[in-house]
Amino acid sequence: MVRVNRWASLLVAGATIAAVAGVAASAGAANGSATLTVGVGGDSTVHGVTLEGMRFDAPTLSVHKGDTLTFQFRGFHTATVIPAGINAEDWRAQHMAPGGDYALIQSDSDDSPAAFQFNPTAIFPTFPNCGTTANPCAYNGNTVVNSGLPIQIHSFSVTVNANPGQSFWVVCLLHGMMELQVNVVANGQSTTTQSAIDGYASSTQASDHAQAAAxxxxxxxxxxxxxxxxxxxxxxxxxxxxxxxxxxxxxxxxxxxxxxxxxxxxxxxxxxxxxxxxxxxxxxxxxxxxxxxxxxxxxxxxxxxxxxxxxxxxxxxxxxxxxxxxxxxxxxxxxxxxxxxxxxxxxxxxxxxxxxxxxxxxxxxxxxxxxxxxxxxxxxxxxxxxxxxxx
Ligand SMILES: [Cu+2]
Incomplete structure (x- = not known):
């Protein structure tokens, strides 16, 4: 959390902070599509030691085409939606290994002394002009939509325009274990409810805490x-x-x-x-x-x-x-x-x-x-x- 605040103090500097109200995009509400809010990470303390949440706090999701996912950042993470049809592990292996196009850190060899730098593709949003609840980014299933780090934002919203039958993953570029699967189901099929997500979040947080304490x-x-x-x-x-x-x-x-x-x-x-x-x-x-x-x-x-x-x-x-x-x-x-x-x-x-x-x-x-x-x-x-x- 210290890091988030530090980034914020360095970078926000009078910039507009995205509105964080948990209100569905109006376009979505009109045609009956839903918005699901998913917590991302979240730090707490166990006997004085920081317990860093490394989870998209939701079970595998079922959504309809046109639904919007809002990721609520509670720590230093990204919500990076990867193309449909490739699982998170394979995508990480292909894109996040040293030198990969989404590797978090890359060498900065043109300067002396030689140093490293954060990979801009990883830490900045794919599309800087969308991602608010009022103006979600569009994910069509074919290309990466990355939130970037939560520097000027507290949440990131993306509308799922992938087709029924498609399945995709959301990953965090900072934490190798953070990944969430999303299945796009046919309109007749039921989808994950917000209360199912909230129930999952509270039960995993309680069990995480208990395991860490033990x-x-x-x-x-x-x-x-x-x-x-x-x-x-x-x-x-x-x-x-x-x-x-x-x-x-x-x-x-x-x-x-x-x-x-x-x-x-x-x-x-x-x-x-x-x-x-x-x-x-x-x-x-x-x-x-x-x-x-x-x-x-x-x-x-x-x-x-x-x-x-x-x-x-x-x-x-x-x-x-x-x-x-x-x-x-x-x-x-x-x-x-x-x-x-x-x-x-x-x-x-x-x-x-x-x-x-x-x-x-x-x-x-x-x-x-x-x-x-x-x-x-x-x-x-x-x-x-x-x-x-x-x-
Ligand atoms: Cu450390």
Whole structure:
């Protein structure tokens, strides 16, 4: 949520915020078509740890041609409607792998030092002039209709003009597990009701919460394993369940001896991305990049500052806007030994980073009672941990 607010404060800057009233498009109401509202994500807290909702809060939907779907953003997500006839997993594999046309992050190699940038195709809307409840975008089943990130919007509406018998998916470009199937049924057939969606949402939220609460005490227990070269302690950079993720470092405090190693695991990240980055203040600095702090307008020989109001941002046109990320925010930094000096980072790993290998650091110096503090480059200070090293 911090990130959403940060984007908003950076980018809204007097721009018109779309009306968010849950009112059906008038054109839809007139010919008997319906509007269904679907919540997207939503963060809450479980015993002080952020529980990040990673779900389109609806069961598989049945709709009529002409019905409108309104996605209500409750976190940092996209609602990206992909062409009919391809399932979400196959589409992600084809379009979101590194270098893909919808990959979230791409290299920004024309600048020095070389950095990364958010892919504009992923973070900005396909059609900037539609998507409000009063003026939904039209989805015909053939091409992608992407909401972009909820920067100036709180909701995104799209009218389904695909034909009965067609089936399509809605995905989030930030969270690999977020996908919703929609089936277009014949006019005589019944469709999903809003109350069925609302019931699904409240029951999944309750069970997500219960599962996360049950998991936390287990994650807080420090475990380790022996290797030929000594003791290795296990830790987890975040932990994802089905439809949710705990944005914390587990266990939040590690107690180890000088010369021992800690191995942070990432294979449990089925939907989210995180990093393990020492020191904590460096991670907090990098998290500003993910919040859009480094917006520039592409120019030669040097990029310029943003110099036009949204949604253009650049006097030379919106196509020249770059939301850059420093290399250190994304890529691994430093050796596998840490004694309290310099930066050590796993780099970003997890579902949409396509990197699941664990990250190991050997601790070469003792600490006081506060230990070495670290955090996640993506989620910043709210996702912190500490390693207390004793003789
Ligand atoms: Cu994180």
């Amino acid at each position: 998991l936390l005490p287990r994650l807080e227990k420090q475990t380790g394993h022996k290797t030929k070269s000594g003791k290795v302690w296990d830790a987890f950079a975040g932990f994802d369940g089905n439809g949710w993720g705990l944005d914390g470092m587990f266990p939040s405090t590690l107690h180890i001896k000088k010369g021992q190693r800690v191995q942070w695991h990432f294979a449990q990240l089925t939907g989210n991305i995180h990093s393990v980055t020492f020191p904590r203040k460096q991670a907090i600095s990098y998290s500003q990049d993910f919040a859009g702090a480094n917006m520039k307008c592409e120019a030669d020989p040097n990029d310029t500052a943003v110099n036009a109001p949204p949604p253009t941002f650049c006097s030379t046109g919106a196509q020249n806007l770059e939301v850059e990320l420093r290399a250190g925010a994304i890529a691994p930094v430093g050796s596998h030994k840490y004694g309290g000096h310099g930066v050590r980072s796993s780099g970003v790993r997890g579902a949409d980073a396509h990197i699941f290998a664990p990250y190991t650091l050997k601790f070469t110096h003792t600490t006081g009672k506060h230990g070495f503090r670290y955090a996640c480059n993506v989620h910043g200070g709210m996702m912190s941990g500490r390693v207390i090293v004793r003789k």
